[in-house]
Amino acid sequence: MADTGAKAPRERYRTQVRSEIKQHAWEQIASAGASALSLNAIAKRMGMSGPALYRYFAGRDDLLTELIRDAYRSLADTFRTAAGSGAGLAGLAHALRGWALEDPQRYFLMYGTPVPGYHAPDDVTLIANEIMQVLLDACAALELHDERAPFDEHLESHREWAAGHPAPAPVLRRALAFWTRMHGVLSLELAGHFAGMGFDAALFFDSELQELTGSGT
Numbered sequence: 001m002a003d004t005g006a007k008a009p010r011e012r013y014r015t016q017v018r019s020e021i022k023q024h025a026w027e028q029i030a031s032a033g034a035s036a037l038s039l040n041a042i043a044k045r046m047g048m049s050g051p052a053l054y055r056y057f058a059g060r061d062d063l064l065t066e067l068i069r070d071a072y073r074s075l076a077d078t079f080r081t082a083a084g085s086g087a088g089l090a091g092l093a094h095a096l097r098g099w100a101l102e103d104p105q106r107y108f109l110m111y112g113t114p115v116p117g118y119h120a121p122d123d124v125t126l127i128a129n130e131i132m133q134v135l136l137d138a139c140a141a142l143e144l145h146d147e148r149a150p151f152d153e154h155l156e157s158h159r160e161w162a163a164g165h166p167a168p169a170p171v172l173r174r175a176l177a178f179w180t181r182m183h184g185v186l187s188l189e190l191a192g193h194f195a196g197m198g199f200d201a202a203l204f205f206d207s208e209l210q211e212l213t214g215s216g217t
Helices: 003-031 041-046 060-084 087-103 104-111 122-140 151-155 169-190 203-213
Strands: none
Touching: 003 041, 003 060, 041 087, 041 169, 060 087, 060 104, 060 122, 087 104, 087 122, 087 169, 087 203, 104 169, 151 169, 169 203
């Protein structure tokens, strides 16, 4: 019991230091991009030696994985909270946009340009699948009567990305359309490509959403 008590403060300290390292990592990503992430630079900012910091993260990829895992978990939780409160597809869309605007760097780490040489572990894919499952449920609940399209036949035999969800092909197509178009608008907005064009990005987002859902937002 005494040993357990002795470990608790050390574990709290370790958790605190790891959290501080991740905060510095986000700041570094915001200023120079994920590809420039450097544990040695973070160690210098924290007044630590490089080897000391490597006791908390095994390397750059280990730290990057932790950041990506946190980001995916945050979005998955946001989606589940929205769905649990009765939000439909429109509610999920606005939850996605609010989440993205809250921290654009977090968004781009997930959906921006891949970091050269980095490959996320399988558990990150599992969290991403949770997000897609919530989206597929919302699309299935829309009760739209889409006519079958040529792409539906292809989706019938190419549905691995749906991770076993039983939705029929038109629902899968609706989910893909939602996912790609919402992310397309968000990526352009967050990257500043709408700046100076003179229109309201939020209203454009709503317009795209209305077309996807077949109703008002």
